[in-house]
Amino acid sequence: MYVAVKGGERAIDAAHDWLGRAHRGPAEQPALDTAQIRDQMALAVGRVMAEGSLYDPDLAALAIKQARGDLIEAIFLIRAYRTTLPRLGASDPVDTGAMRVKRRVSATFKDIPGGQVLGPTFDYTHRLLDFRLMANGELPASPASGAEGKPLHAPHVLGFLDRDGLIEDAPDSGETPPDLTREPMELPADRALRLQALARADEGFLLGLAYSTQRGYARNHAFVGELRIGAVTVEMDIPELGFSIEIGEVELTECETVNQFKGSKTEPAQFTRGYGLTFGQTERKAISMALVDRALRWQELGEEDQGAPAQDPEFVLSHCDNIQATGFLEHIKLPHYVDFQAELELVRRLRAGTEDAS
Incomplete structure (x- = not known):
C-alpha cells in the first residue's frame, strides 16, 4: 500500500532540480549534442529503438541524453512517447533480401554469392583500451572499403539448403499477425506473437536464455546461417493510388540460425530455423x-521437453519485457510504510507468543 508523505512535494522538486544539474554535468564542459549520440553511439541508439518499438534515431538519441545513459529508462521514454503518436496505416512487409548490406556473415558457408562483408564489427578487434580516444577524442580516418552503402545482391544463405530440401520450409501464412503494441499478450501465443515479444525484449535477458540453450538447457546447438545488417526500403500501400509507394528506409539486423532436427515418422531428417529481426545494428x-x-518451437516440431527455461513460453514471454520488469522491481523503493508496519506487528506478536510458551 502506498501512502502520502507530508512535505514530500518540496523534496521531490529539489530532487528534480538536482537531477537537472547532474544531467548537465560541469558547466565548463561542452554540452553533449543529440546528433553526437545518434552518430557516435549508434549501437546504444539501435537498442533503444529496438526495445522501444519505435524507429527514430533522433528521438532515441534524445531519450538517451535525457536518461543520462540509462538505456532502460530511455526505452521507457520512447515507449511512452510512442503511445501519443497517431497510427496512419500499416506498411508492407520489408524485403530483407533486397537489403543494402553493410555487414553480412555466414558461419555455415565460406563462399556465398555477394561474398562475406565483415563491416563495422568488434569481432576481430583487440579488447584493449585505446587511449587515443581519450587524448584527442577521435581516431585517424581510414579509407573506406567501397562496399558500404552500395546495393549488394545478397540472396539469403538458407535458400541454398532450402533448394535441396535440407531445411524446413518457411511458407507465408498470408494472415495478418496480431499487433502486440495494441493488444495485450495472450497465452498460448503463436510464433508471430512470440517473435514480436522477443524483438522488444530485454537484450540481457535474451542473452542469458540464449546462452543457457548453448550450454545444454534445451539441447539446441545452432549455427549462424546468416547475419546481415543494412538498410531496407519501407513501402506503404495507398488505396487511392492502387499501388505502394516508398516512405523511407530503416536499418535492420537479421539473423537466421540453422539447427539440427532428427525428423519424425512423417518428417525426414533436416535442419530447422531460428529467426531474429531487430531495429538498428543489434x-x-x-x-x-x-x-x-528455436528453443520455443520444441512442441510444434514434436521434440521432447527438456524442462529448460528457454523452452517455457509463459516464463519467457512473461518476464522478457524490461519495462514491465523495471516497473515491478523499482516500485518497492517507494513508500510501503503501512505494509511494513503490519509485517512488523505480526513478527512482534509471533515473538511474544514464542516467549510466553517458553
Whole structure:
C-alpha cells in the first residue's frame, strides 16, 4: 500500500532540480549534442529503438541524453512517447533480401554469392583500451572499403539448403499477425506473437536464455546461417493510388540460425530455423532472439521437453519485457510504510507468543 508523505512535494522538486544539474554535468564542459549520440553511439541508439518499438534515431538519441545513459529508462521514454503518436496505416512487409548490406556473415558457408562483408564489427578487434580516444577524442580516418552503402545482391544463405530440401520450409501464412503494441499478450501465443515479444525484449535477458540453450538447457546447438545488417526500403500501400509507394528506409539486423532436427515418422531428417529481426545494428540481440525462438518451437516440431527455461513460453514471454520488469522491481523503493508496519506487528506478536510458551 502506498501512502502520502507530508512535505514530500518540496523534496521531490529539489530532487528534480538536482537531477537537472547532474544531467548537465560541469558547466565548463561542452554540452553533449543529440546528433553526437545518434552518430557516435549508434549501437546504444539501435537498442533503444529496438526495445522501444519505435524507429527514430533522433528521438532515441534524445531519450538517451535525457536518461543520462540509462538505456532502460530511455526505452521507457520512447515507449511512452510512442503511445501519443497517431497510427496512419500499416506498411508492407520489408524485403530483407533486397537489403543494402553493410555487414553480412555466414558461419555455415565460406563462399556465398555477394561474398562475406565483415563491416563495422568488434569481432576481430583487440579488447584493449585505446587511449587515443581519450587524448584527442577521435581516431585517424581510414579509407573506406567501397562496399558500404552500395546495393549488394545478397540472396539469403538458407535458400541454398532450402533448394535441396535440407531445411524446413518457411511458407507465408498470408494472415495478418496480431499487433502486440495494441493488444495485450495472450497465452498460448503463436510464433508471430512470440517473435514480436522477443524483438522488444530485454537484450540481457535474451542473452542469458540464449546462452543457457548453448550450454545444454534445451539441447539446441545452432549455427549462424546468416547475419546481415543494412538498410531496407519501407513501402506503404495507398488505396487511392492502387499501388505502394516508398516512405523511407530503416536499418535492420537479421539473423537466421540453422539447427539440427532428427525428423519424425512423417518428417525426414533436416535442419530447422531460428529467426531474429531487430531495429538498428543489434546483432547480439538478433542472435539471442533466433536461439530463443528455436528453443520455443520444441512442441510444434514434436521434440521432447527438456524442462529448460528457454523452452517455457509463459516464463519467457512473461518476464522478457524490461519495462514491465523495471516497473515491478523499482516500485518497492517507494513508500510501503503501512505494509511494513503490519509485517512488523505480526513478527512482534509471533515473538511474544514464542516467549510466553517458553
